[in-house]
Structures are given as C-alpha cells and as structure tokens.
Amino acid sequence: MTRKKHGNYELVTYKGDHPPYHVHIRRDGREVGRWDIENQKPMDRFRVTKEILDALRASGYYLEETE
Amino acid sequence: MSPLATIVRGEDTAAEKPRACLVSQDERLARDFVAASGNTLLVEVKHTIADLLSEAALRSRFYVVDTLVRDMDLWPTPFQRFPEALSLRWFLLASRLPDPSCESLLPVQLRFLDRTQATGARIAAAVKREIEIEEEHHIMAIRYVEEARGFAVRLGTARSYFLPLSELPEADRTSVVSAEMGEDDSYFVVKQVSGNWFEVPWDDVLYHCEPAYPYYKQTADSHEQGDLQVGVRLREHRKRRGLTVTELARLAEMKRPNLSRIEHGKHRPSLETLERLSEALGVPVAELVRNR
Numbered sequence: 639m640t641r642k643k644h645g646n647y648e649l650v651t652y653k654g655d656h657p658p659y660h661v662h663i664r665r666d667g668r669e670v671g672r673w674d675i676e677n678q679k680p681m682d683r684f685r686v687t688k689e690i691l692d693a694l695r696a697s698g699y700y701l702e703e704t705e
Numbered sequence: 706m707s708p709l710a711t712i713v714r715g716e717d718t719a720a721e722k723p724r725a726c727l728v729s730q731d732e733r734l735a736r737d738f739v740a741a742s743g744n745t746l747l748v749e750v751k752h753t754i755a756d757l758l759s760e761a762a763l764r765s766r767f768y769v770v771d772t773l774v775r776d777m778d779l780w781p782t783p784f785q786r787f788p789e790a791l792s793l794r795w796f797l798l799a800s801r802l803p804d805p806s807c808e809s810l811l812p813v814q815l816r817f818l819d820r821t822q823a824t825g826a827r828i829a830a831a832v833k834r835e836i837e838i839e840e841e842h843h844i845m846a847i848r849y850v851e852e853a854r855g856f857a858v859r860l861g862t863a864r865s866y867f868l869p870l871s872e873l874p875e876a877d878r879t880s881v882v883s884a885e886m887g888e889d890d891s892y893f894v895v896k897q898v899s900g901n902w903f904e905v906p907w908d909d910v911l912y913h914c915e916p917a918y919p920y921y922k923q924t925a926d927s928h929e930q931g932d933l934q935v936g937v938r939l940r941e942h943r944k945r946r947g948l949t950v951t952e953l954a955r956l957a958e959m960k961r962p963n964l965s966r967i968e969h970g971k972h973r974p975s976l977e978t979l980e981r982l983s984e985a986l987g988v989p990v991a992e993l994v995r996n997r
Contacts, residue, residue, distance in 0.1 A: 639892070639904055640977060646791075651976045652892055654875035654903035656912035656920065659976050659994045662891075666792035669842050669891065670813050672908070675976075676994050681920070682838075685813040698980070698989035 644693035661699050663690060675699050722747040724764065725832050728754065729771035729798070737825025738769070745833060754779040763790055767832050772799035772820060781810045794835055798823045837862055842907050847893045849884040856884055858893075858910050866914035868905070873913075874973065875903035933970030935979070938993050940968045942986045956985035 642649045647670075650662040658676040662669055663684075671684035673694055678701065680686055694700035724747045727738050735750045742748045749765065753776045756762055763783070770780070783790050791812045798820045802808060818831055840861030848857050855869040870876050879898040886893050892906040911918035943953050950968070954961040958981060966972040974982075976990070983990040 639887070640980065651980075652904040652906045652909070653975050653977050654873060654909065655906055655976065656909045657973075658920075659979070659990075661976075662906070665813075666789065667889070668792050670792075675991050676996050678991070678995055683814075685811075685815065687809065687813055690813065698983060699991050701989060701991045701995060 642693075642697045644696050645689055647690060647693040649693060649697050649699065661694070661697070663693075673699055723766050723832075723836050724749070725767040725769065726751060726765040727769045727771070727828070728752070728757065728774060729769075730774055731771060734771070734823065734825060734828075738828050739825070741824075741826040741829035742832075743829075746829065746836075754782065757783045757790075758786060763787055763793065765793070767794045767796070767835065769796040769798065769818075769828055769832065771823075772797060780804070781807045784810050784812070794839075796828070796831060798828075841911070843890045844886065844893055844907055844910070845890070847884055847886060849881045849895075851881075856893075856895075856905075858914075860907060860910065861890075864915075866910055868910055868913055873903070873905065873909075875901075875975070877901045932967075932973045934996070935974070935994055936968045936970040939982060939986075942988055942993070943968075946986055948986075953982070953985055957981040 639653065640651050646665055648664045650664060652662075658674050660672050660674050660681055663671050663673060671680055671682040673679075673686075674681050691700055695702060722745065725742065726749050727735055728751045729735055730752050739748045739750070751757065751762070753774055754770070755776055757768075758779070793812070794814055794816075795812055796816045796818050798818050800817065800819055800821075802811075816831065816835070818828060843861035844858060845861055845863075846857075846859040849855075850857055850867075853867070853869075854871065855867050857865065858868055859865045870881065873895075876895070877897060877899050879901070882896045882898055884893055884895050887904060892904045894902060894904050896902045908918075908920070912920055912922060915921060943950070946953075948956070950964055951961050954964040957964070957978075959978065963972070964982075967974050967978075979993055980990050983993055
C-alpha cells in the first residue's frame, strides 16, 4: 500500500487492487471516492474539487493536458 | 457446520444505528422522515442552521438541510467553523446551491434532493443508500478457508462472499500463512509461505464476487489490450531517456526479465511497480497508464 498525503487529502493505492488502475481518495480517515487513472475520471459520485485535482496532479495521477 | 458457515455467521454484532439529522421547519416533513426511517436510523430534528453552530450539534453522521429554513443565510458557516463537518455526509433539499460562490467551502460528497419532490420516505431512502455505500467500504470479517483455498469475507453491508485464492493475480501457488485485517478495515493482507504478500481492498472483493458492482470483472480482452498499451508506452519513455532494459530495471529495483515481460504486454504490473518505473523515468504514473 502506498499513501501520499497532500493538503487535506490522502491518496491510497493497494498492491493487488483491481483494474482500471485507480487511487482511493481519503479525508479524515474516510474514503470520499476513487479516481480512475487510466481514464482520468472519478469512479464514484463525488465533486472533484480543485484541491482534489491538485493532490492527484502532485502525486502523478492526474494529467492536466490531454491529447 | 462447515468452517465457512462458522466464519460467516460467527462474528455478527449488533451495530449502532447511524445518526441522521434533519434541519427543517417543516413539521410534517420531519414527522414523515422520522416515520420512514423506522428503526434503521436514529433521527434528530433541528429547526435552524444556527442550531448546527455548536460542536455538540455535529454528532450525527448524516445531515439533511432544508434550504427553506429561515436562517439559510448562515450557510455554509458550519463548515467554516468546524472543518470536521466536511467529512460528514450532507444532503441539501434544493435543486441547486443557494449561493454558488460558496461551493469551494462545501464537502465533496454533498448531495442534492429536489425540494419540490422531497418527502420523508424519499429522504430516508437517500440516506439509507448512502449508508449502504459507506458500509460497502468496510471489511468486517475475513478468514482463509484452507479446504476451499479461498477467503470468506464479510463486508459492512452484512453481505458475505467467498473469494477463491486462484482469482487473485498477485497470489502465487504456495499456501496461505495468514489473512489479517490491515491497519484499518478497508483492506486485508494475505501472506504466503513463499514470502509473497499482497493487499485485498474492499473494492477488489466486489470486483471478483459482486455482479452488481459497476466494475465487476471486465473482459480478459480489454485487460490484455491495456497491458499491451502500458508496455508500449513504457518502452517509448525508456528509449526517450536513452536507457536499456537492464538500466531501467536497476533504477526501478526490479528484475530485468520482469520488466521485459511488462514491456511486451505479457504481465500486468501492480500500480506500485508502475510508480517505481515512473519515478525512474521522471514521468507521472498517469502518463504510463492513461487511455488515449
């Protein structure tokens, strides 16, 4: 498991998680949603705020410019 | 009784009822909500936003706020005063934010329920659905069943599943030494005789066992396609950096044949491995895996 803390959010990945490649987004110890890295979109119903995008970008899970 | 039955039935505990709070001056709505919640929710009713401005008031897990309360202008003060309010679940009885400029202050999981259609039953159903989603994220019990070579898993929804070891790509052929809860209840850790170990998070259980899960096992074809793309992209970035397979394998602390298998799309690497490779190549991991 890797945990990356950025601002109020913690991004967690598990060894052996299922496809697509994704990251679990947590705040205050609770999961707020998951981010699909392959398709660059949320996997659950939550508002992807600027703070969340900043955390994802800083951790290499979000690419701002898509071709 | 079989070992599996013991596991599934052996650790049931009476869970505390979730607390939900309705903030509304509509007495009828409040009465209907309490009635519709039945014995599954512990409901309290408050009449104003001001009632939420004390720490003791924020003791529920779920809040339903009627935007017709007389002091709605105090919204979103509770979030400014108590940052922990952001990790609670909130519903607004409205069709849109009363003041869109306050959006950045609000929880990312804020839900809207149409005020004109809101009934006690609809609100209770929405809250119960959120509880179910939340409970799905917790593994309540796990045990390895040697005879069946698989795991008996119970999630917070009280649903139990049997997950065969052979379904887990991270597992090797050796026996399982232990299967224990992780640091929190969102995953469990499997250790094998060979020294191999891996984590199984709550959603991986659903992926293998729950057909209603939106990401339930995808087709093998789409996996192979994706693995091939990752390999091609990895090779592109390696060559761009002027590295040989041996050099990149050394930088990423992995064995050369394993890297070669990944580049040829013959092995789907874990995200952890990809992160090491992306770090060695100096590119974001998303650059290696995203679909174009």
